[in-house]
Amino acid sequence: MTLNNLSDKPVGVIGAGSFGTVIANMLAQNRKVLLYARDPEQVARINKEQTNKGYTLHENVLAINDLAQLANECEVLFPIVPSQHFRAMMKKLAPYLHPYHMLIHGTKGFDITLPPGETIETMKTLDRKMVKTMSEVIKEESVAVRIGCLAGPNLSRELAQRQPAATVIASHFNEVIQTGKKLLKSDRFQVYENNDIVGVEIAGVLKNIIAIASGALSGLGFGDNAKGLLISRGAVEMVYLGRALGGDTKAFLGVAGIGDLVTTCNSPMSRNFTVGYRLAKGEKLDQIVADMQEVAEGINTVRIAKKCADHYKVRALITDRLYKVLFEGLTVEEALEFLMRYPLNMDIDFI
Amino acid sequence: MEILEEKKNKNRKYKPILDRIPDWPVYQLSKNRKEFIEEVTRKSVERIHELRPNYKQLIDDLQATAYREQNRIKRNRWRADPKDDAQFWSMVKNELVELSAKNPDEVQPKIDDLLERIVHRYASEIAGNFKPNSYRFAREVIKFWFARLLNGARVKKFGAFFRNQYSLRDKIHIVGKVKMIRKLAQKGTVVMVPTHFSNLDSILIGWVIHSIGLPAFIYGAGLNLFNIKIIAYFMNSLGAYKVDRRKKNLPYLETLKMYSNLAIQKGAHSLFFPGGTRSRSGMIEKQLKLGLLSTAIEAQRSLYNTEGEPRKIFVVPVTLNYHFVLEAPDLIEDYLHVKGQDRYFPEQDKYGSFQLIKFLIKFFGNRSNISVSIGPGLDVMGNYVDDEGNSLDNSGRIIDTREYFTSSGQLTVDRQREDEYTRMLSQRIVTEYHKINRVFASHLVSFIAFEMWVKKYHQLDLFSLLRLPEEDLEIDYEEFKVVFKRVRKQIFLLKEQGKINFASHLKGNSDVVITRGVDNVGVFHLNRPLLKNKRGNIITKDLSLLYYYHNRMVGYDLEQLI
Numbered sequence: 001m002t003l004n005n006l007s008d009k010p011v012g013v014i015g016a017g018s019f020g021t022v023i024a025n026m027l028a029q030n031r032k033v034l035l036y037a038r039d040p041e042q043v044a045r046i047n048k049e050q051t052n053k054g055y056t057l058h059e060n061v062l063a064i065n066d067l068a069q070l071a072n073e074c075e076v077l078f079p080i081v082p083s084q085h086f087r088a089m090m091k092k093l094a095p096y097l098h099p100y101h102m103l104i105h106g107t108k109g110f111d112i113t114l115p116p117g118e119t120i121e122t123m124k125t126l127d128r129k130m131v132k133t134m135s136e137v138i139k140e141e142s143v144a145v146r147i148g149c150l151a152g153p154n155l156s157r158e159l160a161q162r163q164p165a166a167t168v169i170a171s172h173f174n175e176v177i178q179t180g181k182k183l184l185k186s187d188r189f190q191v192y193e194n195n196d197i198v199g200v201e202i203a204g205v206l207k208n209i210i211a212i213a214s215g216a217l218s219g220l221g222f223g224d225n226a227k228g229l230l231i232s233r234g235a236v237e238m239v240y241l242g243r244a245l246g247g248d249t250k251a252f253l254g255v256a257g258i259g260d261l262v263t264t265c266n267s268p269m270s271r272n273f274t275v276g277y278r279l280a281k282g283e284k285l286d287q288i289v290a291d292m293q294e295v296a297e298g299i300n301t302v303r304i305a306k307k308c309a310d311h312y313k314v315r316a317l318i319t320d321r322l323y324k325v326l327f328e329g330l331t332v333e334e335a336l337e338f339l340m341r342y343p344l345n346m347d348i349d350f351i
Numbered sequence: 352m353e354i355l356e357e358k359k360n361k362n363r364k365y366k367p368i369l370d371r372i373p374d375w376p377v378y379q380l381s382k383n384r385k386e387f388i389e390e391v392t393r394k395s396v397e398r399i400h401e402l403r404p405n406y407k408q409l410i411d412d413l414q415a416t417a418y419r420e421q422n423r424i425k426r427n428r429w430r431a432d433p434k435d436d437a438q439f440w441s442m443v444k445n446e447l448v449e450l451s452a453k454n455p456d457e458v459q460p461k462i463d464d465l466l467e468r469i470v471h472r473y474a475s476e477i478a479g480n481f482k483p484n485s486y487r488f489a490r491e492v493i494k495f496w497f498a499r500l501l502n503g504a505r506v507k508k509f510g511a512f513f514r515n516q517y518s519l520r521d522k523i524h525i526v527g528k529v530k531m532i533r534k535l536a537q538k539g540t541v542v543m544v545p546t547h548f549s550n551l552d553s554i555l556i557g558w559v560i561h562s563i564g565l566p567a568f569i570y571g572a573g574l575n576l577f578n579i580k581i582i583a584y585f586m587n588s589l590g591a592y593k594v595d596r597r598k599k600n601l602p603y604l605e606t607l608k609m610y611s612n613l614a615i616q617k618g619a620h621s622l623f624f625p626g627g628t629r630s631r632s633g634m635i636e637k638q639l640k641l642g643l644l645s646t647a648i649e650a651q652r653s654l655y656n657t658e659g660e661p662r663k664i665f666v667v668p669v670t671l672n673y674h675f676v677l678e679a680p681d682l683i684e685d686y687l688h689v690k691g692q693d694r695y696f697p698e699q700d701k702y703g704s705f706q707l708i709k710f711l712i713k714f715f716g717n718r719s720n721i722s723v724s725i726g727p728g729l730d731v732m733g734n735y736v737d738d739e740g741n742s743l744d745n746s747g748r749i750i751d752t753r754e755y756f757t758s759s760g761q762l763t764v765d766r767q768r769e770d771e772y773t774r775m776l777s778q779r780i781v782t783e784y785h786k787i788n789r790v791f792a793s794h795l796v797s798f799i800a801f802e803m804w805v806k807k808y809h810q811l812d813l814f815s816l817l818r819l820p821e822e823d824l825e826i827d828y829e830e831f832k833v834v835f836k837r838v839r840k841q842i843f844l845l846k847e848q849g850k851i852n853f854a855s856h857l858k859g860n861s862d863v864v865i866t867r868g869v870d871n872v873g874v875f876h877l878n879r880p881l882l883k884n885k886r887g888n889i890i891t892k893d894l895s896l897l898y899y900y901h902n903r904m905v906g907y908d909l910e911q912l913i
Contacts, residue, residue: 009759075759095748099732099755143744145732145755145775146768172774174767175758 010034011183012074014089015081016042016063017294018053018156019106023078026159027183028058035063036070055160071096076104076179078150079134082295083109086134090141097142104148104169104180105134108204109297110304120303125311128245131304133201148176149197150184151204151256153263155270159189166190168256170200192255199251202242207261208272208298209305209319210234214265215276216325216332230318231265237316239350241305244312249350272298279325280332302326317342365564368533372483375566376540376619377590381481387613391474395609396467399602406459410447413465416600417444423597431577431593433476443469466602473606477592479569485588490561493554493585523555526852527725527787529563531738532667535728536565538740539663540618542647543568544780546635546670547624549678550576555671556622557589559723569614571623571643594643596628608646615650618662625780631686633679633902635670635784639777641770648772651731652756652764663740663752666733666776668726668783672854674793674871676899683899691814722854724787732772733779785906790842790853792868797900799834800826800881800889802913817894826889836861838912851907872900 009031013024016037024035035057037043046052046063064070070077071093081089086107097103111132114123123130132140135147148171159165169180169191181191194200210230217226238261239252251257264270268277275296278288289299306323309316321335372378380387403409420440424432433439446465450458535541545556553572560568570591577583577593592610595603615621623643626636647664654661676682727735730742730752741749755772756762803826808816839861845851857864869889873880878893880900891897 094744094746099750099752100757100759141745143734143750145772172771175765 009076010062010074012036012070012077014067014070014077014079014093016046016052017080017082018055019154020078020080021052021055021057022156022159023080023106023150023184024061025055025058026186026189027078028060029186030183031060033058033061034070034074035061036067037063037065040065055156067093068096071098071101075100076102076183078104078106079138080106083107083111083134083297083300084295087111087113087137087141090137094142097144099143099145101144102146102148102176102179103138103144104150104171104176105138106150106154107134108151108201108208109134109301110205111137112304120307123307126304126307127311128308131245131308133198133205135197135201146173146176147171147197148173148180149201149204150180151200151260152192153255153260155263155267157269162188164188164190166192166255166259168192168194168200168254170194170197170251170256172197194251194254194256196248196251198245199242199247200254200256202245202247203238203252203254203257204260205297205301206238206241206305207234207257207264208296208301209322210238210261211264211270211272212276212279212296212298212302212326213318213322215268215270215273215278216280216322217276217336218268218273219277219280220332220336227265231261234265234318235261236348236350237318240314241309241316241319243350244314245308271296275299285326299326317344365529365533365562367564367566368537369566372486372566376617377479377481377567377569378483380569380614380617380619381479381590384478384480387617388471388474388478391478391606391610391613392467392471394613395470395474395602395606396463398605398609399466399470402601402605406455406462409466410450410458410462412601413443413462413469414447416469416602417447419600420598427597429575429578431574431583439472469602470606473598473603474610476595477607477610479590479592480587481567481569481590482588485584486567486590489585489588493558522720523559524720524722524854525559525563525725526722526789527669528667528727529725531728532725533564534738535665535667535736535740536620539665540615540650541565541568541620541665541667541728542615543620543622543667543669544625544644545622545668546784547626547629548633548671548673549629549676550582551677552624552629552671553591554582554585555721555723556669557585560622563725566620568620568622571611571621573628594623604642608642608649611643612646612650612653615647615664616653621647625777629678629682631682631689633676633683633686633899634905635781635788635903637781637906639780641773641777644777644780645769645773648731648769648776651752652762652769655753655756656762661753664731665728665736665740666731666780667728668780668787670724670726670784670788672722672724672789672791672794674720674791675874675876677875679873679896679899680876680893683895686899687814687817687895722789722791724789724852726783726787729776729779729783731776733776786850787852788903790851790857790904791871792854792857792864793872794868794900794903795839795842795857796835796865796868796881796889797872797897798904798909799831799838799913800891801894801897801901802910803831803834804894805910806913813898817898819894821891821894824891824894825884828883828887828889831889832861832865834913835865838909839864841909841912842907845907872897 010033011027011031012034013020014036016035024033027033043063043065046057050057079089112120112130114130135149138144138147148169150167150169152167154165154167169177171177172195177193185191213230214227217230235258238257239249242252243249264272267273271292271294275288275298302319302322305319309319317339321338324330325332325335369375403412417440421444424437424440443465450461532541545552553570553576567590570589571594572586572591574593574595576586594607611621625639625644627640630636647666651664730736732752732755734742734744736742742752744750804824805816842851842853846853856867869881869883873896876896880891880893880897882890882892884890
């Protein structure tokens with residue numbers, strides 16, 4: 001009954017990066033879509049050229065620059081902005097939000113809030129009071145309660161080509177899942193349901209770590225045995241870390257966990273993969289970051305996950321070595337050597 | 352043993368907000384008791400049909416209910432149970448057996464009839480019976496005898512028994528948002544949700560409600576309390592309805608929730624202990640029972656569906672703080688028993704009228720004060736409200752609570768959504784409990800002493816620790832004092848951040864405060880949880896009890912400071 005009423009209202013997408021643009025296009029198959037971008041010039045350009053980030057926009061998509069208008073006209077919003085800007089965006093959006101708003105985000109990253117005077121470099125460890133998932137940020141910053149998230153193997157380019165793919169919508173509220181499903185589902189896009197929202201969010205975030213490692217293996221010129229090893233051990237590490245951070249094991253075995261992990265680890269298109277690949281080729285982190293157009297969430301994730309693992313005393317070998325590679329000058333070869341020699345032989349002990 | 356006096360109590364007397372008892376919602380409810388029970392019955396039956404849409408499921412549920420009820424009657428019978436319990440349930444069982452042979456068309460009307468009789472029986476069992484005359488009488492009796500006990504025990508002069516130097520007001524500190532709750536009770540309907548540590552809570556909170564000038568609340572009181580005759584009398588006259596925790600069957604739970612839901616909708620200020628039962632461990636409740644709590648949310652949604660200006664419902668968390676809990680030894684024993692062996696145990700109350708009177712004499716004779724913290728008002732979603740009853744978001748913007756129940760501007764009924772809201776509300780209440788919790792010196796010294804032993808014997812698990820011989824347990828006073836100062840400082844800091852509250856006696860010279868704490872903690876137990884020995888060092892005579900009192904301070908991350 002709700003959904004019929006919804007149909008005359010446009011759906012909002014916040015953030016006109018590549019994933020945001022592709023999602024806006026997918027939503028536009030059924031609805032009018034308002035696509036919010038921070039930069040007024042970009043908004044003007046999108047509306048004039050009907051393209052963004054190399055994708056042609058559906059005619060139902062209108063770019064806007066006004067959060068108040070967005071919140072007034074839409075009851076369902078899809079925030080898809082990088083995790084570093086997410087909280088700031090929510091602070092700006094919050095005054096216009098009402099308890100009936102539905103927010104389904106598609107951001108795979110953590111938010112960190114540190115004690116005054118501290119930086120992420122000076123913090124020895126991080127705990128869950130400082131590290132928040134995006135759904136938690138939404139809840140903290142606004143009155144919105146109908147919160148959901150979108151996660152899964154969703155490479156923008158393939159989605160735009162209408163290749164078969166699937167996603168998970170996770171929420172504590174059935175109405176959010178059903179609405180999201182109705183809005184996104186198509187004959188080329190399957191939508192699964194999950195109610196462990198935090199687990200699904202964390203799975204989506206942690207897989208970025210393994211994606212960097214996978215890029216690094218490729219960069220070293222190794223083949224599929226090595227990749228199989230990495231993905232399976234990576235999945236175990238994600239479960240451990242994820243449980244320490246408040247997720248349930250099941251979420252990690254689904255589309256948002258294994259599904260996303262396998263995709264990202266095999267995809268030279270993914271940003272995180274690229275970071276690892278170029279690291280293994282001997283480039284320095286600053287160079288790589290400077291070259292990239294969009295944020296590779298994985299770099300920050302490694303840093304946060306490593307410090308969380310230290311706080312909760314979880315053994316996370318891959319994350320830990322990767323941290324040393326990224327920030328402490330360890331080479332990829334040295335990290336690999338360490339991992340291959342590590343005397344740990346239990347395959348699976350979490351089920 | 353010298354016990355230091357609490358700072359002079361500044362509690363003042365409050366005027367009643369509604370003068371005439373006939374104006375009280377609870378009176379209206381009991382005046383129309385019969386009609387109300389009929390309404391509860393009708394709507395509960397509707398709800399049960401909605402939850403069990405086909406008759407097969409419904410019959411299964413009724414069979415399970417009859418089976419469990421007969422089991423209960425056999426195994427765990429209480430004085431408060433109706434006399435014809437056994438008869439009624441064997442009748443239900445027989446009818447169900449007869450029906451199983453018949454064909455569906457015949458069965459359905461019979462099942463409807465049976466369900467209605469069961470629900471009606473439950474509704475009558477649950478319903479309170481508020482009578483203005485016995486309310487007034489009970490109120491005066493409580494005031495009179497409490498005053499006698501207090502003065503007799505405290506003023507050491509001949510004839511002190513008949514003096515009026517002390518009143519209950521000196522014994523019980525009421526702190527927090529008293530003015531606010533008075534205002535909210537005029538603006539809308541208040542649902543008070545206190546922490547639950549002792550059987551005394553029910554009477555105490557009844558007195559508090561009267562004393563801050565609010566009309567009588569309807570109570571959800573455990574049926575086990577009605578086994579004690581004196582309490583049963585007072586509870587009945589104070590407007591209590593009965594919650595029987597032995598009955599976990601669907602018809603009972605739905606009837607109980609409907610009773611609370613409709614009473615709240617009719618504007619009866621309500622009170623229930625959302626922890627469900629007394630905290631066995633002595634910890635502030637972490638998990639609340641969602642059943643009754645959900646009725647506040649459902650009632651609010653129903654009220655938004657009615658014509659005219661909808662009455663708003665306000666949830667007010669309250670914490671009760673004691674130096675001494677009479678039942679502590681049994682509670683903690685239960686807790687350890689369950690935690691240690693994970694075995695079910697039947698609930699037993701060893702306290703009859705006699706023990707209660709004995710306790711009251713002890714309680715009033717000593718200077719162990721009680722404090723009641725009234726929390727700020729929340730809407731049913733756990734948002735803070737202002738004095739006018741407007742819900743506020745984090746930045747102080749006024750929000751419309753109705754919008755939590757709408758989609759596209761329409762009020763919608765979504766039970767899954769409301770279940771989730773209930774869970775969120777319960778988390779908010781727990782957070783609020785921790786904020787308004789008022790730390791006593793006795794809680795703090797118990798916490799520190801126990802944690803120091805935990806640290807010293809860190810290789811032992813809880814149960815091995817509790818088995819340590821008392822000779823091994825002695826803390827050097829100076830060491831204790833250092834830790835005490837450190838933890839107390841953190842509590843002061845937490846208070847500034849609005850995360851906790853403390854009694855005024857916690858301030859000042861730390862030797863004095865420690866002495867006060869040690870002298871007051873569990874002061875009338877046979878074995879004192881905490882004592883000072885001849886050398887002035889801290890010792891214990893009952894580590895389990897100390898664990899109980901220590902638990903009050905769990906949840907503030909203070910362990911790391913030990």
